[in-house]
Structures are given as C-alpha cells and as structure tokens.
Amino acid sequence: xxxxxxxxxIYAIPTLIGVSxxxxxxxxxxxxxxxxxxxxxxxxxxxxxxxxxRHVYGLDKPLPLQYLDWIWRVLHGDxxxxxxxxxxxxxxxxxxxxxxxQLALVALAIQLVVGVPLGVVAALKRGxxxxxxxxxxxxxxxxxxxxxxxxxxxxxxxxxxxxLPSQGILTVGADQWDxxxxxxxxxxxxVVLSLTGIAQYSRILRTETLDVLGQDFVRTAHAKGLRERxxxxxxxxxNALIPVVTALGGILAGLIGGALVIEQVFSWPGIGRFTxxxxxxxxxxxxxxxxxxxxxxxxxxxxxxxxxxAIVDPRIKAA
Amino acid sequence: xxxxxxxxxLIAAFAASMLVATACTSGTPNTSASPSAAASATxxxxxxxxxxxxxxxxxxxxxxxxxxxxxxGEVAGLxxxxxxxxxxxxxxxxPNLATFSASSDGLTYxxxxxxxxxxxxxxxxxxxxxLTGVLAVGKSAKTVRKSSFTTIQGFQDWVDGKxxxxxxxxxxSSNPKKFTVTLTKVTCPALLQIANNSYTLPTQVFGKYVxxxxxxxxxxxxxxxVNPQVVSGPFTFSEWRKGDQVILKKNPNYFKGAPxxxxxxxKVVANTAAITAGLKTGEITYSTIAARDLADMQTVDTxxxxxxxxxxxxxxxxxxxxxxxxxxxSDKRVRQALAYGIDMDAVIxxxxxxxxxxxxxxxxxxxxxxxxxxxxxxPYKFDKNKAQQLLTDAGWTKGSDGILQKDGKKFTxxxxxxxxxTERETLAQVAADQYKQLGIDAKAAPEAFQGLVTKLxxxxxxxxxxxxxxxxxxxxxxxxxxxxxxxxxxxxxxxGFGFTYFKSADMDKAIEEARTPSNGDCSTAARKKQYDTxxxxxxxxxxxxxxxxxxxxxxxxxxxxxxxxxxxxxLYNVEQWWIKK
Numbered sequence: 019x020x021x022x023x024x025x026x027x028i029y030a031i032p033t034l035i036g037v038s039x040x041x042x043x044x045x046x047x048x049x050x051x052x053x054x055x056x057x058x059x060x061x062x063x064x065x066x067x068x069x070x071x072r073h074v075y076g077l078d079k080p081l082p083l084q085y086l087d088w089i090w091r092v093l094h095g096d097x098x099x100x101x102x103x104x105x106x107x108x109x110x111x112x113x114x115x116x117x118x119x120q121l122a123l124v125a126l127a128i129q130l131v132v133g134v135p136l137g138v139v140a141a142l143k144r145g146x147x148x149x150x151x152x153x154x155x156x157x158x159x160x161x162x163x164x165x166x167x168x169x170x171x172x173x174x175x176x177x178x179x180x181x182l183p184s185q186g187i188l189t190v191g192a193d194q195w196d197x198x199x200x201x202x203x204x205x206x207x208x209v210v211l212s213l214t215g216i217a218q219y220s221r222i223l224r225t226e227t228l229d230v231l232g233q234d235f236v237r238t239a240h241a242k243g244l245r246e247r248x249x250x251x252x253x254x255x256x257n258a259l260i261p262v263v264t265a266l267g268g269i270l271a272g273l274i275g276g277a278l279v280i281e282q283v284f285s286w287p288g289i290g291r292f293t294x295x296x297x298x299x300x301x302x303x304x305x306x307x308x309x310x311x312x313x314x315x316x317x318x319x320x321x322x323x324x325x326x327x328a329i330v331d332p333r334i335k336a337a
Numbered sequence: 338x339x340x341x342x343x344x345x346x347l348i349a350a351f352a353a354s355m356l357v358a359t360a361c362t363s364g365t366p367n368t369s370a371s372p373s374a375a376a377s378a379t380x381x382x383x384x385x386x387x388x389x390x391x392x393x394x395x396x397x398x399x400x401x402x403x404x405x406x407x408x409x410g411e412v413a414g415l416x417x418x419x420x421x422x423x424x425x426x427x428x429x430x431x432p433n434l435a436t437f438s439a440s441s442d443g444l445t446y447x448x449x450x451x452x453x454x455x456x457x458x459x460x461x462x463x464x465x466x467x468l469t470g471v472l473a474v475g476k477s478a479k480t481v482r483k484s485s486f487t488t489i490q491g492f493q494d495w496v497d498g499k500x501x502x503x504x505x506x507x508x509x510s511s512n513p514k515k516f517t518v519t520l521t522k523v524t525c526p527a528l529l530q531i532a533n534n535s536y537t538l539p540t541q542v543f544g545k546y547v548x549x550x551x552x553x554x555x556x557x558x559x560x561x562x563v564n565p566q567v568v569s570g571p572f573t574f575s576e577w578r579k580g581d582q583v584i585l586k587k588n589p590n591y592f593k594g595a596p597x598x599x600x601x602x603x604k605v606v607a608n609t610a611a612i613t614a615g616l617k618t619g620e621i622t623y624s625t626i627a628a629r630d631l632a633d634m635q636t637v638d639t640x641x642x643x644x645x646x647x648x649x650x651x652x653x654x655x656x657x658x659x660x661x662x663x664x665x666x667s668d669k670r671v672r673q674a675l676a677y678g679i680d681m682d683a684v685i686x687x688x689x690x691x692x693x694x695x696x697x698x699x700x701x702x703x704x705x706x707x708x709x710x711x712x713x714x715x716p717y718k719f720d721k722n723k724a725q726q727l728l729t730d731a732g733w734t735k736g737s738d739g740i741l742q743k744d745g746k747k748f749t750x751x752x753x754x755x756x757x758x759t760e761r762e763t764l765a766q767v768a769a770d771q772y773k774q775l776g777i778d779a780k781a782a783p784e785a786f787q788g789l790v791t792k793l794x795x796x797x798x799x800x801x802x803x804x805x806x807x808x809x810x811x812x813x814x815x816x817x818x819x820x821x822x823x824x825x826x827x828x829x830x831x832x833g834f835g836f837t838y839f840k841s842a843d844m845d846k847a848i849e850e851a852r853t854p855s856n857g858d859c860s861t862a863a864r865k866k867q868y869d870t871x872x873x874x875x876x877x878x879x880x881x882x883x884x885x886x887x888x889x890x891x892x893x894x895x896x897x898x899x900x901x902x903x904x905x906x907x908l909y910n911v912e913q914w915w916i917k918k
Contacts, residue, residue: 050787051795054832058790060405060481061810061817062530065831067483074478074553102397102406104479104557113579169610177617184614187581190389190602194578285607287580295394300787 019328026324030317034310038092041309042085045302052101052300053077075101075302088306097307102296107303111289111311117187118288121280122273124208129215134262136216137223138255144228152220159217164276168210168283175206182206185285207284211276222265226258266323271316382898386916387600391612391624395580395605400562401535402473402480412583412603414908416568417535418592420448420467421528423811425903425910427705428648429861430528434462434537434569434592443523443857448532450514454592456539458567462592464508464516469543470536471503476546478553485530490519501549525852525859526812533811539567571596571912581605597899597915616640616892622916623893623900628692628760631890643891646703648904649808650696651761652884653752653768654793658838659801665748666801670731672879676717678724678775679768685885688763693885698872699815701886703904705861706813706868713869714876724775733776741776749778754804756783761804764884768804793836796825803836804884811905813868819875820848839880847871 053072057063072078075098076087091098097108140152176184183189183203192199230236231254239249278290285291289308296304396409404413422433430437435448454462474480475495486492490505509515520527542565546555561567565574571593572585583603587596604621606612613630615621617637626634626642634642655666655675665671681695697714700706708714733741733748741748752769754761765781772779792800807818817823821840823833851867875881891902899914 048787049791050785051791054791054794055787056405057481058794059808062484063481064484065833067481068832070478071481099558104398104400104403105563110579117580172610172614177614180618184618184620185606185611186604186620188578190582190584190604190620191387191600282607285605285611287578287605291607292580298787 019325022328023321023325026321030321033317034313037313038089038310039085041306042088045300045305046081046084048300050300052302055300056101075099092310097310098303100296100304101301102299102304103301107301107307108311111292111304111307114287114289114292115311115315117286118274118277118281118290121204121207121211121277121286121288124204125211125215125273128208128212129219130262132212133216133219134223134259136220138227138250138258140220140224141227141231142250149224152224156217156221156224159213162213164210164213165279165283167213168206168280171206171210172284187287207280207286210283211273211280214272214276218265219262222261223258226261227254230254230258260327263323263327266326271319274312274316380898380917382597382913382915383918384597384599384915386598386918387602387622388598388897388911388914388916389602389604389620389622391604391606391615391621393606393608393612396577396583396603398562399565399574399577400556400559401538402470402477402482403557403562404535405481408603408605411908412585413535414570415572415585415601415911416565416570416574417537418454418569418571419533419535420450420537421532422909423529423533423905425906428703428811428813428905429705430533435532437528437532439528439859443859445517445519446528446532447515447517449512451592452514454514454569455590456541456567456569457573457588457590458539458541459590460539460541460567461514462537462569463513463540464506465513465540467516467537468503468506468508469540469547470538471506471531472547473538473543473556474536475503476551476553476556479557482534482536485534488520488522488524488527489531490521498549523853523857523859525854525864526814529810529812535570537569539569542567572601575600591912593912596912601911616894619894622897623891626890626892628689628887628890631690631692634890634892639895640892641895643893643902644692644888645891645902645904646694646701647808647887647889648701648703649806650701650884650886651693651764651804651806652696653764653882654803654805654837655880655882656798656801656803656836656838657880658798665731665733665743666750668731669878670727671733672882673717674724674727674731674775675772676879676882677720677727679771679882680719681717681885682719684764684767684771687767688760689885689887692888692890696883696886698876698883699819700813700868700872701809704809704813706865708869708872709865710869713873721775728775735776739776740778747778748776750801751780751782752802752804753782753784753789753800755786755789757786761806765804768882794825794832794834796827796832796836800836813864814848814852815868815871816848816852819844819871821845837880839878841874841878844871844874847874 053068053075057068057071076084079087088098097106099105100107100110103110136152140149143149172184175182182205187200187203188194188196189199236249236254239253274290277288278294280286281288281291282294289312293305293308296308390411392408394406394408396412397406398404398409399413399416401413401417404410418434420433420435421430421437423429424431434454435450438447439445448467450462450464456462471486471489471492472495474482474486475492483496489503491500491503492505494500495503505519507517518531542561543556543559546559563577568574568588571588571591573588575584575586577583582605585601585603587599589595606615609627609630612621612624613626613634616624616626616634619639631642634640655672657667659666685691685693685695697717698708700708728741732743734743736742750772752765754765756762762781762783765783769779769781789803791797793803818834821835824835824838824840825832847867847870851864854863891907893900896917897914898917899910901910903909
C-alpha cells in the first residue's frame with residue numbers, strides 16, 4: 019500500500035506542473051489587461067501611475083520570466099498579493115474553502131443517504147411504480163438546470179412561504195456558531211447541489227444491484243436458505259457499492275464545480291463565487307492561487323478515492 | 338445552461354464595481370418628492386435596530402487611500418468622515434468635518450476641523466491627521482489617487498523622496514485643528530479632489546507607516562487597512578466576514594451625533610435577483626433595484642421605492658476614425674443621422690422599461706454644469722426622413738440590396754458592448770435594428786468587458802461603435818473623457834478614455850478654462866459658461882450618441898425612516914436613519 023500511495027504522489031508532481039503552466043498561460047493570454055481594468059474607474063489616473071502599478075505587480079516583465087518568478091515564489095508558499103484586495107492571495111482563497119467544503123460534504127451526505135437506498139429499492143421493486151418514479155427522478159435530476167431549480171426554490175420557500183432564508187450562510191446578527199441557523203441556510207443549496215449526485219447514485223445502484231442479484235453467488239446464497247435481508251445487505255449490496263466508490267472521486271470534483279453555480283444562486287460565500295469574481299476582474303494572483311490549491315485538493319481527493327478503492331477491491335493495487 | 342446565467346450576473350456585478358468611488362457622505366438635487374422623509378420628520382426617532390445594505394460586490398479594503406470601487410467606498414465612507422462633502426442635491430462643496438475658505442488668488446485653502454470632532458479613541462481630529470492621509474497617498478505604490486494631489490505644493494518632492502514632508506500643507510501653530518493647503522496653480526476641481534474624500538487618517542495609527550524612511554508596503558499592507566480600530570465616521574468596525582458581510586457598530590463619538598441604529602451591516606449577495614429577494618423578505622433593509630424588477634417590486638407592500646435621475650449615462654460611442662464603415666463615422670452628418678435615426682424614447686421603453694430620459698450632451702440634469710438653456714441644444718427628435726436626408730447629403734445612397742453605399746463601399750457597422758449586461762446587450766440589438774432600417778448593415782456584438790476596456794483605452798482600432806456607460810463624479814470636470822490629450826495613441830504608449838478619437842480645439846479650450854482658468858475664476862457661474870460651450874460642441878458633433886440617463890430605483894423597507902437618497906449621496910444623513918418598530 020505504501021508504494022502505491024508513494025507512486026500516486028509522484029504522479030501528482032508532473033500533473034501540478036502541467037496545471038500551473040496551462041493555468042498561467044490561459045490566464046495571462048486571455049484578452050484584457052488587469053491594470054487597465056482596475057484603473058478604469060479611476061478617472062484622474064495618469065499614464066505614469068498605470069505604468070508604476072504594472073511594475074509593482076511585475077506585469078512589465080516578459081511572460082516566461084513572469085512564470086518563472088511566480089513558480090519560484092509559489093514553491094516558497096507565496097502566491098503574491100491580490101490586485102483587488104491588496105492581501106495575500108492564497109490566504110484569501112483559503113478563507114473561503116471551509117464554506118465550500120461544508121456545502122459539498124452535506125450535499126455528498128444527502129446524495130449517499132438518498133441516492134443509494136433509492137437505487138436499491140428501485141432494483142428490488144423492478145418494473146413497479148416505485149422503480150418508474152426513481153427512474154424518472156434519475157432523468158430529471160440530470161436534466162433540470164440547478165440554477166433554475168435554485169431560483170424556483172428561493173421564490174417558493176423563501177419569498178412566498180418564508181420558511182427558509184433566501185441567501186447567504188448566516189442570518190445577519192447570528193453568531194458564527196449558530197448551527198441551526200447555518201443548517202437553515204444550507205438546506206436549499208445543499209439539496210440542489212446534491213440532485214445530480216442522487217440521480218447518478220440511484221442509477222448506478224439500480225443497475226449494479228440488478229447485475230449482482232443475477233449472479234451465481236447470490237443464487238447460491240438464496241439456495242443455502244439465507245434470509246432475504248442477509249442476501250441483499252451482506253452479499254449483494256457490498257459488491258454493488260464498488261462502482262459508487264469509483265464515482266466518489268469524480269463526484270467530489272463535480273460538487274466543487276457545481277458549487278460555483280449554486281454559490282452564485284444562493285450567494286454562498288465559497289471558493290467558486292470568489293474565484294469567479296476574481297476571474298472577471300482578472301485578479302491573476304487569486305485565480306492562480308485558487309486553481310493550484312483546488313488542483314492539489316482534487317489530486318488528494320482522487321488519491322483518497324483510490325486508497326478506498328484499493329481497500330474495497332484488492333485487484334486495484336496491482337494495476 | 339448554467340454558465341451563461343452566472344456569467345451575466347457576475348459581469349453585471351463587476352461593471353457596477355467599476356464605477357468611480359466617491360467615498361464621501363454627500364448628495365445632490367433630487368427630482369422626486371420624498372414622503373418618507375417628510376413623514377418621519379414629525380415622529381420621534383426610535384433608537385436601536387440594524388440597517389442591512391445589500392450589495393453585489395464585497396469590499397476590497399477599508400483603507401480610504403486604496404479604495405477603488407463603490408463597495409469599499411461605501412464602507413470606508415461610513416468609517417472615515419470627509420473634510421468637505423458635496424451637497425447631496427447639487428454636488429457643490431459644503432463643510433463637513435471641516436469648514437473651508439479660499440484665498441483671493443485661489444491658490445490656498447484654509448480648513449478648520451470641527452472643535453467637537455474626535456477619533457473613536459477620544460483623541461481630537463487635527464490637521465496633522467489630514468497630512469498623514471496625504472503622506473500615505475504619496476507613499477503608497479498601490480493607490481490610484483496620486484494624481485488628485487499632484488497640484489499640492491511639495492507633494493511630488495515627497496513622492497520622489499526629496500522632502501521630509503509636504504511643504505504645501507501647513508498646520509496652524511496655535512490651533513492644531515486649523516491648516517492650509519497651497520496649490521501650485523489654480524485648479525478648480527482641486528477642492529473636491531483633495532478634501533471630498535476620507536483621507537483624513539488617525540496619525541496615532543498610520544503615522545508610523547508614513548515616515549520618510551517608510552516603504553510603500555508599510556502603508557499598502559498595514560493590518561489596520563482591513564481592521565480599522567480608530568475611526569471618525571458614524572460607525573466603527575466590528576467584523577468582516579469575507580464574501581458575506583461587513584459588520585459596523587454605531588460610533589457614540591461621531592461628531593454629528595451617534596447614529597440611531599446600533600448596527601450597519603454591509604451584506605454581500607451574488608446578484609440582483611438575490612437583492613430583489615432579500616428586499617422582499619426583509620433580509621435587506623435597502624438597496625437599489627434594476628428597472629426590470631420595478632413592476633414586481635411595486636406589488637410588495639413592505640417596501641418603498643424612491644426614484645431619482647442618476648449621475649451618469651449610457652451611450653453609444655462612435656469611432657470617428659473608423660475605417661470599417663468606409664470612414665462613414667468621421668462625417669458629422671452621418672453621426673447626426675444616427676442620432677435622428679434612432680427612436681430613443683422607444684429604446685428607453687424597451688431597454689429600461691421607461692426608467693430613463695434621453696440625453697444629448699455630456700453633463701447630466703442633476704449636475705450644476707448641466708446646460709440650463711436646453712433650447713441651445715439639438716434634442717435630435719426621432720426623424721427618419723431627416724436621417725435619410727443627412728446620409729444622402731453625406732454621399733450615401735442605397736444600393737440594389739438596400740444597403741447604403743458610397744464609392745463602392747458598403748456602410749457596415751458593428752456595435753460592441755460588454756456581454757452579460759442585459760440592458761446594454763438589448764440596447765445594442767435595438768440600435769442595430771433601427772439602423773438597419775436606415776440602410777446600414779449594423780450588427781450587435783457583445784464582448785467580454787475585460788477585453789473591451791483594454792481595446793477602448795489602448796487605441797486598438799477595431800471597434801466601430803461601443804455601448805458602455807459613464808458614472809460621473811461629484812466634480813463635473815470632463816477632462817479625462819473629452820480633452821484631446823486623452824485620446825489613446827499606441828505609438829506613443831498613451832492610453833485614455835478618448836476612444837472616439839474626436840477632438841476640437843474649441844472644446845479643449847472650454848475644458849481647460851473650466852479646469853485651470855486663465856483669470857483664476859473658479860466660480861460656478863464662470864465654469865458653467867465654459868461647460869455650455871463644451872456641451873454645445875458635443876451636441877452638434879455627436880461623437881457619442883449620448884443615449885440616456887437612467888433612473889436610480891432606490892428601494893427600502895417601509896420601517897426605515899429618515900432614508901432619503903439623493904443623486905450625489907445616499908448616506909449623507911445615515912446617523913439620522915432609524916428603524917420604526
């Protein structure tokens with residue numbers, strides 16, 4: 019297992035170098051000059067002031083040199099200062115991570131708690147109305163745009179019924195540790211965010227369960243006279259869950275990506291909204307810090323998935 | 338499907354944050370009566386409660402000298418009082434933290450800070466604190482405000498490290514609250530530039546960052562920039578929860594009296610839809626709404642809406658040197674035809690639901706510089722025949738395909754605007770449709786704001802026509818937009834807002850005379866005469882189609898009393914706002 023993890027970690031290095039080059043190139047080569055953008059509202063600014071600003075941020079150097087400068091500083095843990103906030107870019111970005119992770123984890127939990135049983139039930143009740151409802155839900159979960167659903171939910175549950183807050187992470191004036199208030203705020207975004215995952219899990223679980231139920235060892239278990247519940251939970255389900263673990267890594271990426279849209283709809287102060295605003299303002303240091311930190315987190319999440327997978331299915335380690 | 342939606346909203350947010358930050362508590366003339374203010378005057382204000390202001394962008398800093406966006410400007414303005422405010426209704430300078438007077442030669446301003454005015458830590462606010470602020474501007478590498486102070490004597494020497502202080506700022510030896518500021522030459526916008534901002538900083542906090550030996554980073558990275566503990570405004574700082582809210586508490590030491598409310602919270606939401614929802618549910622106390630949400634908001638009986646004409650306009654800028662349209666736009670008659678040929682009233686109805694007025698020159702109605710004699714200006718009432726006639730006079734005739742031609746060249750034109758701004762995208766589309774009816778092969782082309790700004794200001798001559806908007810400052814000086822020195826020239830590495838490439842010696846002279854008058858007369862009357870000339874030239878030459886001046890649709894909970902937003906300021910009387918229980 020140790021060599022497996024070590025090998026994976028070594029693979030991560032070229033991946034991160036690749037991400038850094040591609041990110042840097044895309045950000046710097048896309049049209050628009052951040053300093054001109056930043057000074058657009060500053061009516062009295064002079065040409066000299068603009069040039070001076072460009073120099074302060076090192077934007078007057080040739081691009082390859084800027085990259086080397088940047089990567090050297092990054093290796094020392096310095097992602098530079100945000101153009102907009104005049105603060106350390108990485109530190110700013112990191113402050114937003116807990117909010118996004120909270121939302122992603124709650125959504126993940128909802129996906130598993132709802133998605134897995136739905137899939138199993140659909141498989142066991144194959145061909146009945148229960149199965150049909152789950153399948154329709156599976157299609158709808160993929161097809162309904164999450165931003166639209168989010169807006170509809172805000173209108174219904176926040177504006178009309180006044181059951182839930184329309185936006186944000188905490189009521190103004192509430193304590194940071196007011197968990198109940200936080201849950202109220204998280205409910206709608208987490209449900210919307212989990213929708214695609216629920217649809218995906220229920221579909222995978224349904225197919226896998228049906229597949230496993232048809233296999234010889236299940237028939238043998240039945241033949242041994244084991245109780246139905248034992249057959250399903252001990253023998254069938256455990257095998258059917260393997261693809262769920264596979265999907266997990268990808269789903270985490272999807273959750274963080276999906277959070278970008280959800281954060282925008284529900285005004286959730288997370289990394290998606292923060293990075294996107296930075297991209298619009300061409301705040302290079304924040305976009306770069308954000309991409310590198312997210313890429314690292316993603317690599318770690320894939321690694322964790324692979325470890326989990328290796329535990330569930332020892333054949334993986336050999337591969 | 339998700340992507341375009343969130344993009345649109347964000348770009349709108351960003352475009353809004355690009356507006357000039359006039360970090361001040363001040364205001365201007367208003368067009369609408371304000372029943373709320375009148376009603377509250379008869380009631381006894383109740384203390385307590387909280388104001389939640391809704392914004393679509395987070396603040397960037399609370400250091401006034403680094404502020405460069407409206408969100409940060411709002412919060413910095415609540416924390417640090419300005420010396421001189423602009424009248425909320427007229428925009429004219431009036432005393433706030435200090436009284437002021439000008440010397441007879443117009444070169445020296447004398448300020449005297451209110452004797453009652455103290456910092457929140459109890460220390461008196463003195464002339465030295467103003468000096469500290471200006472020293473900080475000079476030291477900072479990241480401020481975009483240096484040019485506001487270059488007219489102060491000795492400022493440049495301080496910037497260049499040649500002086501120990503700024504010789505033009507002198508503090509009275511017998512009264513530390515009294516000081517003078519001397520300019521190198523008479524500059525009419527100077528008073529507002531140097532005093533209508535929150536740059537009076539507590540020396541006990543920031544003094545150590547602006548010594549002669551200080552480095553630029555000392556002030557630019559000062560921890561107090563994001564955690565200001567000593568302030569002079571109506572509110573003190575409590576907490577900044579990034580991307581979510583900035584919490585301010587009332588300042589009992591505020592020199593105009595402690596605010597009625599206990600807290601002022603600057604709440605950040607993602608988009609205008611969230612503001613609308615928050616106003617409906619009461620999660621937001623006040624904000625402004627988009628014209629498309631007005632009808633919906635009028636059905637909500639817990640809110641009140643106050644409309645006023647905004648301090649800015651949305652326009653179509655013509656590249657008067659454009660080659661794309663066979664140099665058509667260089668001809669004044671063609672530009673006039675483009676003014677007659679668009680039904681601006683119909684455009685206003687379809688684009689902003691009637692919430693705007695048509696505009697035909699630079700200064701807007703709420704500014705004192707707005708021409709009082711409107712009959713001197715051509716209103717360009719919609720007249721398709723006149724437009725056709727002008728185009729014919731200019732040599733453009735319709736070809737067999739119905740497209741105007743001249744010397745074998747077709748009249749084609751691309752109208753660009755920043756993508757994601759629905760209002761402007763609609764305007765571009767409607768304008769292109771109307772120009773097609775004149776025989777112009779016009780099409781709308783949305784483009785990312787970032788790229789557009791760079792092209793416009795750098796002299797990249799690929800845009801025929803561009804729709805954007807100006808948010809004008811308190812000071813009506815149009816130098817940065819219309820003086821010929823501001824025309825971008827890549828060959829000389831000159832950038833600027835003169836992206837129409839239009840210049841006129843008479844117009845330059847009028848702008849200069851109103852800015853740095855040869856006779857030293859900075860009176861409103863004298864300057865206004867120059868601006869009349871200036872506006873008349875623009876009205877005739879039409880380097881822009883001046884488009885329209887939108888209404889600001891300020892919306893608040895009915896429980897909010899004393900709230901009476903004006904074109905030049907919303908927060909000028911925030912200490913008098915109260916929440917009716």
